[in-house]
Amino acid sequence: MIMPMTPADPTDMFDDFLIRALFAGVGVALAAAPLGCFVVWRRMAYFGDATAHAAILGVALSLALGVSVFAGALAIALAMALTVSNLSEKGFGVDTLLGVLAHSALAFGLVAVSFLQGVRLDLMSYLFGDILAVSKGDLIVIWAGAALVVTLMAWRWQALLTSTLNRDLAYANGINPQREQQIMTLALAIVVAVAIKVVGALLIVAMLIIPAAGARAMARSPEIMAVGAAALGALAAVGGLMASYHLDTPAGPSIVCVAAGLFVVMTLAARLRSK
Amino acid sequence: MPGLHANKRGRCPGMRLVTVDRMSVKRGSHQALSNVDLTIDKGEIVTIVGPNGSGKSTLLRCIIGALKPDSGTVLREAGLRIGYVPQRLSIDATMPLTAARFLSLPTKRSKREIQEALAQVGAEGLGNRPMAGLSGGQFQRVLLARAIMDKPDLLILDEPTTGLDQPGSADLYTQIEQVRRDTGAAILMVSHELHVVMSASDRVVCLNGHVCCHGTPEIVASAPEYRALFGTGTHGALALYRHEHDHHHHEHGHDHAHDTCGSH
Known part of the structure; x- marks a missing residue:
């Protein structure tokens, strides 16, 4: 087992890129867990994809304008999520609409990136993440975003659950399910913005749904499922990073591979137990 | 008339x-x-x-x-x-939800309140059962129990x-x-x-x-x-x-x- 420590400089363990990467991965996993449960329960995987793909366009714009990549990704992801959310309220064919938006957002983003001149941009790092390049500043943004998302989810938990079950049930209890949907949309945009550097735009939805789906197998309540998803996500982040370090594989995809492995193990274990 | x-x-x-x-x-x-x-x-x-x-x-x-x-x-x-019982309530299979947890939405309820409400609609003992595993009649009773919690x-x-x-x-x-x-x-x-x-x-x-x-x-x-x-x-x-x-x-x-x- 590798424990990347830096005894040479005991004052700041965050000088070690691997420690920073571990904290970044765990931070994203924690933020993605409760939100990921709702993405699974509400069948919003495609919604998540549209939002995440739009973030590539946000990255291109922020590099062109010279503003923070987090801010650009957040703004465009939020704009996309709100658009999709509002259009689906109006009753457009949601599946097709999401397909159109998700893929065109990605295509426009990639084209926009190609226009950028004089900016050294490793496109792969935004598509698949570049967790080993996470800086201390990035880490602060990731953990601040994660804390915000977890706080939002905890605050709205009961209302979100009720509106997820049935909109009319929510209305009868004085909850406005549209408002809850907007809060989810905001949380999703934040997760996309902080996760883009860690797992990349293409695999963000994987970090949302795979740990949650893995936790479902063993969970008896929504809360246990959310906590389980956080645990599985964090485990996948740590395991994926170690695999990446030893096997010299790309970090983001390695994390998702470990998450997928955990999903299979959890699901099989639950099958065996119920027999 | x-x-x-x-x-x-x-x-x-x-x-x-x-x-x-x-x-x-x-x-x-x-x-x-x-x-x-x-x-x-x-x-x-x-x-x-x-x-x-x-x-x-x-x-x-x-x-x-x-x-x-x-x-x-x-x-x-x-x-x-208002207590509301909707015509249809389909709970996604991915959401683990017991009857007792369902009765605690959106307001947290004590165990006793939940047991009382279930008893009131003739659904004693269903609290720990997953909603997905209830029969049609049990399910409707649990919906009714939730509607009267308030x-x-x-x-x-x-x-x-x-x-x-x-x-x-x-x-x-x-x-x-x-x-x-x-x-x-x-x-x-x-x-x-x-x-x-x-x-x-x-x-x-x-x-x-x-x-x-x-x-x-x-x-x-x-x-x-x-x-x-x-x-x-x-x-x-x-x-x-x-x-x-x-x-x-x-x-x-x-x-x-x-x-x-x-x-x-």
């Missing part, structure tokens, strides 16, 4: 829970409801009957605040607590016996009656089971995009508008009711119910 509008005006204002006044609702380009008047007073059982697509659920959804009327108003008494002034049920067999729905109606006796809550419900409706309601509202007729069950059952809607002979229960209670015969062939249902 002089009796038809007898219940609309002149009640003590403190008794009134909900007032729907000349409400019209469009769903897309379809005029779902036009000029609907309805009042619900404390403790009464009001049942809405009407063919499919007649706007019954739309009316209920306006009263709980899920839909906004395009014109007219829905007035709820200040602080009115000690509502008004219980709104949208076809609560959908999917239940005859004994199952008879049981559920007995429970609903019991709940009203225990809590004194008014009940507004949509039902297809006309024999039950006719025996248990204080007032019946016959709806077909507008209020065709309303009043006591006897008045509604003998109203020509109502007969036009339900007198096609396909509703055995109603035929039975008629046979037992008023000995009138009805003619077949009123297929164009909408056209003959003219009173506003």
Whole structure:
């Protein structure tokens, strides 16, 4: 087992890129867990994809304008999520609409990136993440975003659950399910913005749904499922990073591979137990 | 029909829970409801009957605040607590949810409160069961238990016996009656089971995009508008009711119910 420590400089363990990467991965996993449960329960995987793909366009714009990549990704992801959310309220064919938006957002983003001149941009790092390049500043943004998302989810938990079950049930209890949907949309945009550097735009939805789906197998309540998803996500982040370090594989995809492995193990274990 | 509008005006204002006044609702380009008047007073059982697509659920959804009327108003008494049982509640298989956890939404409840509510609807011992594993009748009882957690002034049920067999729905109606006796809550419900409706309601509202007729069950059952809607002979229960209670015969062939249902 590798424990990347830096005894040479005991004052700041965050000088070690691997420690920073571990904290970044765990931070994203924690933020993605409760939100990921709702993405699974509400069948919003495609919604998540549209939002995440739009973030590539946000990255291109922020590099062109010279503003923070987090801010650009957040703004465009939020704009996309709100658009999709509002259009689906109006009753457009949601599946097709999401397909159109998700893929065109990605295509426009990639084209926009190609226009950028004089900016050294490793496109792969935004598509698949570049967790080993996470800086201390990035880490602060990731953990601040994660804390915000977890706080939002905890605050709205009961209302979100009720509106997820049935909109009319929510209305009868004085909850406005549209408002809850907007809060989810905001949380999703934040997760996309902080996760883009860690797992990349293409695999963000994987970090949302795979740990949650893995936790479902063993969970008896929504809360246990959310906590389980956080645990599985964090485990996948740590395991994926170690695999990446030893096997010299790309970090983001390695994390998702470990998450997928955990999903299979959890699901099989639950099958065996119920027999 | 002089009796038809007898219940609309002149009640003590403190008794009134909900007032729907000349409400019209469009769903897309379809005029779902036009000029609907309805009042619900404390403790009464009001049942809405009407063919499919007649706007019954739309009316209920306006009263709980899920839909906004395009014109007219829905007035709820200040602080009115509504318990709502939706027509269908499909819980995604990916959401782990026990009956007890369901009763704790959106307000956290103590174990004792949950046990009491379950006992009140005859669903003792179901607390730890996953919602997905409940039978149709158990599921509806748990929905009813959740609706009464808040000690509502008004219980709104949208076809609560959908999917239940005859004994199952008879049981559920007995429970609903019991709940009203225990809590004194008014009940507004949509039902297809006309024999039950006719025996248990204080007032019946016959709806077909507008209020065709309303009043006591006897008045509604003998109203020509109502007969036009339900007198096609396909509703055995109603035929039975008629046979037992008023000995009138009805003619077949009123297929164009909408056209003959003219009173506003």
